[in-house]
Amino acid sequence: LEKERGQVNFNVEELTNIYDGGAEETKLRRKVADVIQNDPEVRCKDIGMMTREERYIDGVRRCVYLYKVLLPREGWTPVSKEVKDYFKYRNIGKERSFGVHAGVFIPCLLSFGSDEQIAKWLPLAMQFQIIGTYAQTEMGHGTFLRGLQTTATYDKKNKEFVINCPEISAMKWWPGDLGKSANHALLMAQLVIDGKKYGMHPFMVQIRDLTTHMPLPGITVGDIGNKVGFETTDNGFLHLNQVRIPRENLLCKNAEVKPNGTYLTKASDKMVYGSMVRLRAIILESEAVSALGKACTIAVRYSLVRCQGELEPGKPEVSVMEYMTQQKKLLPYVAMTYVTHFACLKLSNQYNAFTREMDNNDISGLPELHALSAGMKAVVSEQCSDGIEILRKSCGGHGYSNASGIPIIWSSAVACCTYEGENTVMLLQCARYLVKCINQVQTTRMVGSVAYLNNMTQSTCHVDSVSGFKQLDVLVACFQYRAREVLKTAALKLSHLTKHGMASYNAWNQSSVELVNVVKAHITQFIVTTFASGITELECTKPVKNVLQQLCALYALSCINASTGDFLKVGYLSPRQCDLAHEAELELLSCIRPNAVGLVDAFDFSDDLLQSCLGAYDGNVYERLFAWAKKSPLNKTEVTIYQQYIQIRLIGRRKAF
Numbered sequence: 001l002e003k004e005r006g007q008v009n010f011n012v013e014e015l016t017n018i019y020d021g022g023a024e025e026t027k028l029r030r031k032v033a034d035v036i037q038n039d040p041e042v043r044c045k046d047i048g049m050m051t052r053e054e055r056y057i058d059g060v061r062r063c064v065y066l067y068k069v070l071l072p073r074e075g076w077t078p079v080s081k082e083v084k085d086y087f088k089y090r091n092i093g094k095e096r097s098f099g100v101h102a103g104v105f106i107p108c109l110l111s112f113g114s115d116e117q118i119a120k121w122l123p124l125a126m127q128f129q130i131i132g133t134y135a136q137t138e139m140g141h142g143t144f145l146r147g148l149q150t151t152a153t154y155d156k157k158n159k160e161f162v163i164n165c166p167e168i169s170a171m172k173w174w175p176g177d178l179g180k181s182a183n184h185a186l187l188m189a190q191l192v193i194d195g196k197k198y199g200m201h202p203f204m205v206q207i208r209d210l211t212t213h214m215p216l217p218g219i220t221v222g223d224i225g226n227k228v229g230f231e232t233t234d235n236g237f238l239h240l241n242q243v244r245i246p247r248e249n250l251l252c253k254n255a256e257v258k259p260n261g262t263y264l265t266k267a268s269d270k271m272v273y274g275s276m277v278r279l280r281a282i283i284l285e286s287e288a289v290s291a292l293g294k295a296c297t298i299a300v301r302y303s304l305v306r307c308q309g310e311l312e313p314g315k316p317e318v319s320v321m322e323y324m325t326q327q328k329k330l331l332p333y334v335a336m337t338y339v340t341h342f343a344c345l346k347l348s349n350q351y352n353a354f355t356r357e358m359d360n361n362d363i364s365g366l367p368e369l370h371a372l373s374a375g376m377k378a379v380v381s382e383q384c385s386d387g388i389e390i391l392r393k394s395c396g397g398h399g400y401s402n403a404s405g406i407p408i409i410w411s412s413a414v415a416c417c418t419y420e421g422e423n424t425v426m427l428l429q430c431a432r433y434l435v436k437c438i439n440q441v442q443t444t445r446m447v448g449s450v451a452y453l454n455n456m457t458q459s460t461c462h463v464d465s466v467s468g469f470k471q472l473d474v475l476v477a478c479f480q481y482r483a484r485e486v487l488k489t490a491a492l493k494l495s496h497l498t499k500h501g502m503a504s505y506n507a508w509n510q511s512s513v514e515l516v517n518v519v520k521a522h523i524t525q526f527i528v529t530t531f532a533s534g535i536t537e538l539e540c541t542k543p544v545k546n547v548l549q550q551l552c553a554l555y556a557l558s559c560i561n562a563s564t565g566d567f568l569k570v571g572y573l574s575p576r577q578c579d580l581a582h583e584a585e586l587e588l589l590s591c592i593r594p595n596a597v598g599l600v601d602a603f604d605f606s607d608d609l610l611q612s613c614l615g616a617y618d619g620n621v622y623e624r625l626f627a628w629a630k631k632s633p634l635n636k637t638e639v640t641i642y643q644q645y646i647q648i649r650l651i652g653r654r655k656a657f
C-alpha cells in the first residue's frame, strides 16, 4: 500500500478537509475521535466474535461510559456539534446503544413538546436519567400511519389519556432501544375524544419503573429477537393495556386537549410527520453513505494487496485491482460515496433552512422538502447498500468472513431501506409531488430540485466523442433531460387512464411501477447536478478539483451505462453515443485507478472504526486474518465436546453396522 500511496497525484489531507467541510472540521472530528477511540472503555471491541447478548451488553456499557463519563469530562453533551459530527460522519455502524434515544427520542421531544414539556423531560433525557424510544410502528402497521391502532382516549373526569392496544397487531413492534433499555416511550397513538378520532398524536409514556426498571402495570415489553443486523440494538415490542397517563403527557407544541376535552390545533396536521422528514434528511450520511465509504476503504485496500493470477502469461501475479472488472466493481462506488456525500449535505442544509422558516411559521417549503427527503432516502440507501454487497463480493472468500468487517457494515446499512419509511413508499411519495409539478409547469415556475422542469424544449445530445462524455455539463444535461421526459411520459399515462374513465387511485396504481423509475431518475439528476455545481464553486488545488471532476463523471457515466434504455427511449442518446459513454467510463476507471488508495484514505476511517482484517491502513491482511481466526470461541480447545459427541455417535453407528 505504501507503493500505491507513492503514486497518488493529489493532496489526500486536502481532500479529507473538503469532505469534512474544512480543515477546522477535520481537526475537531479527529479530536473527538482520538478521545473516544483511545479510551479503552469506549473502543469498539471485536464485535465479529460476540454473541447477541454480549453485543447488547457491551454496547450499553460503552455508551453509558461515553455519555456519563467521557463526554462530561470533555465538556461535551450527546448533542454537542463535534459529537454529532463525529457520529454523523464516522458512525460506528450502529455499534452503539441508545441510538434512538439520542437520535430520535430527544429530537422528537424538541419537535413535539411545548416549552414546559421540554424543560421537564429534556434535562432528564440528556443526563440519561430517562432512556426513551420512538414508538410509532406497530406489528400490523409501519407504513400506513393513518392505520395505526393504538388509541389514546381522553378521560375528562380524571383528566387522563387511556393508552390501549386493542389487539395484537396494535402492539408497538421494532422501536429501537425499546426491548431492554428504555423506561420511556415517545408513543404515537390515535387520539380519541368523545368517540371522535383526531389522528396520530405524540404522547410521553413511562413504561418502566425508574428504580427497579421493571415494566409498569399494564405494560408488556421485551426484545423482538435476532435480526439481520443491528445486533447491539434491542429493537423491542410494547403492549399497553389501558395504561393511564396525565393529560399533560400529550406533547402539545402542535395540538392540545384542554381539561374539558376541547381539541385545539396550533399547526398543520402534517407537522406530526415532521420528525420523519428530519430523520430522512439527516440519517443518510451516517447510516448509508459513511457505511459505503467504509466498505470502499476495505475493498480498495484489500484489492490492492490481494495478488491473484497472471495478467500477462508467465509474469508474476498481479493485484486484483489490475483487472478492469475489479475496477468496475469498486471505483464507481468510491465515486458514489463522494457524490452522494455532497448531495446529502445539500439536503440536510435544506432541512436546516426549513426549520428556520418554520420558526417564522412558514411551512411553504414542506412539500418540496418532504418529496426530496423521501426520494433521496430511498435512492441513496438502496444504491449504498447494493454497493456494499458488491464490494463485499469483490473481496472473494475473505469478504464472506466477519473478519472483513463488511457483513456487519452491510447489515446495518441495508436497514436504512426500510426504517424511516419503506423505500418504495417513499419513492411514491416523491412521485406524487413530481406529478403535481409537471402538471403545473405550464403555469407555474418551478424552483428548487424541480427547476429543471422549466426547460421543456425537445432536444438530443450532440456529443460525438469519448472525451465529450466526460464533460460535466454534458452529463448534467443528460440526466435533466431523461428525468423530465420519463416524468412527462408517466404523467401522460396517468391522465390518459383517468380520461378514459379509470378511477384516479387505480390509474395511480397502474402507473406506480413507472413512477418508481421516474423518482430514481429525478434523484440521480439531483445528485449529479448538485455535485457538478459544487465542484465548480469549490476552491481547491487543481489536482483535487481534477480528481473530483473525474469522480463526478464516473458516477454519472456508471448510472447512464446502467440505464441506457431510458436515454434511448426518450431519444436523447443514440446507440453510438451509448457506446461512447461506455468507453468514457472505462477510460475514467483507468484514470482514477492510480489514485484509488488516496481516495479511500481521504475518508479517514481509523482501523478501529473499520474493524477489518482486510482494510487496515497497513495492508497486513494475512497476519490480521490469522490472529482474528485464532480468537474464535471454537478454538479455545483443540477438541470440542461436539467433536467428541460426533465421534461417539459415528463409532457407535459403525459398531451397529
Ligand SMILES: CC(C)(COP(=O)(O)OP(=O)(O)OC[C@H]1O[C@@H](n2cnc3c(N)ncnc32)[C@H](O)[C@@H]1OP(=O)(O)O)[C@@H](O)C(=O)NCCC(=O)NCCSC(=O)CCCC(=O)O
Pocket (backbone or CB within 6 Å): 099, 100, 104, 134, 136, 137, 142, 143, 144, 145, 146, 176, 270, 273, 274, 276, 277, 366, 367, 370, 418, 419, 420, 421, 422, 425, 429, 432
Ligand atoms: C406513507 C405516508 C406518507 C402516507 O401518509 P398519509 O397521510 O396516510 O397519506 P398521503 O395521502 O400519502 O399524504 C397526505 C398528505 O401528507 C403529505 N405528507 C405525507 N408525509 C409527509 C411528511 N413526512 N412530511 C410532510 N408532508 C407529508 C403528503 O405529501 C400528502 O400531501 P398532499 O395531500 O399531496 O398535499 C405515511 O404513512 C408515512 O410517512 N409512512 C412512513 C412511516 C415511517 O416513516 N415510519 C418510520 C418509523 S420511525 C423509524 O423507523 C425510526 C428508525 C430509527 C433508527 O433506528 O435509526
Ligand SMILES: Cc1cc2nc3c(=O)[nH]c(=O)nc-3n(C[C@H](O)[C@H](O)[C@H](O)COP(=O)(O)OP(=O)(O)OC[C@H]3O[C@@H](n4cnc5c(N)ncnc54)[C@H](O)[C@@H]3O)c2cc1C
Pocket (backbone or CB within 6 Å): 100, 134, 135, 136, 137, 140, 141, 142, 143, 144, 173, 174, 175, 176, 230, 235, 415, 418, 419, 420, 421, 422, 423, 424, 425, 428
Ligand atoms: C432496523 C429497524 C429499526 C426500526 N426502528 C424503528 C423505531 O425506532 N421506531 C419505529 O416506530 N419504527 C421503527 N422501525 C420500523 C420501520 O419504520 C417500519 O418497518 C417501516 O416504516 C416499514 O413499514 P412496514 O414494516 O409496515 O412495511 P410495509 O409497509 O408492510 O412494507 C411491506 C411491503 O409493502 C409495500 N407497500 C406498503 N405500502 C405500500 C403502498 N402504499 N404502495 C406500494 N407499496 C406499499 C412496501 O413497499 C413493502 O414492499 C424500524 C425498522 C427496522 C428494520
